[in-house]
Amino acid sequence: MLRWMESLVQRSGTANSFHTIQRPWRVNVAAGTSRAERVTRLVNTTIALLGLVLLFPVLLLIAFLVWIDSPGPVLYTQVRVGLDRRLPTDASQNHRRERNHGGCLFTIYKFRTMRVDAEQNGAVWAQQSDPRVTPIGRLLRQYRLDELPQLFNVLRGDMNIVGPRPERPTIFAELREHIAEYPLRQRARPGITGLAQINHHYDRSLEDVRKKVQYDLEYIRRQSVTEDVRIMLKTVPVILRKRGGW
Secondary structure: OHHHHHHHHHHHOOOOOOOOOOOOOOOOOOOOOOHHHHHHHHHHHHHHHHHHHHOHHHHHHHHHHHHHHOOOOOEEEEEEEOOOOOOOOOHHHOOOOOOOOOOOEEEEEEEOOEOOOOOOOOOOOOOOOOOOEOHHHHHHHHOOHHHOOHHHHHHHOOOEEEOOOOOOHHHHHHHHHHOOOHHHHHHOOOEEEOHHHHHOOOOOOHHHHHHHHHHHHHHHHHOOHHHHHHHHHHHHHHHHOOOOOO
8 A cells, every 4th residue: 555655656646746845853653752642653654654554546537537637637635734742942952953943844645636736836825716726626625635645744654633734944934934833733643624624625825724723733732643534523513515615
């Protein structure tokens, strides 16, 4: 399964990538983490592996539909900001990176839902009836099916099933200048779904981001396996009713 995903990424190319990542450091989940964190990682890894195995035929079908729908790579790959394990009270001791991206950078995988030239003039807020979205891409976004390849990110340890939505480094840098609490959301590993994702639609403005940050911080305060399961269960009706997906 992992080899198939990696080969698919290689064939898809990096047309939508921010740049190629050179990992100066990687989060070591096994060392220096609590028992609760290890249990959480075990649960997430198990769910991701089962999901990839059970949904393998669906992934193949979606990949085929994306391929015939519009020219370009099947997968959308992009650099995102992940978990930040630096000590917030003693930043002077954290010299592992020359530039503070706000967290560990990683490559996220999604099924491509837009034309390959969608952001040739720069990133813009998503909008309803977005002309950049392909016909199949619109269907995938409504039911959040474009997020399925992120199960591979969960297996790699970049993400959890539940957590704050990961953002691009350039947008992250801009948002933390306008929202003081924004960097705090990186204290949790990013997620495919989350409290903010099931309670709010795609970001269309700075005010939308502020609302979602409050949901993210609330999730971090209540974070537990039980809370994660509750959010996963609430995600199902959100997907089926196409709430917030466009």
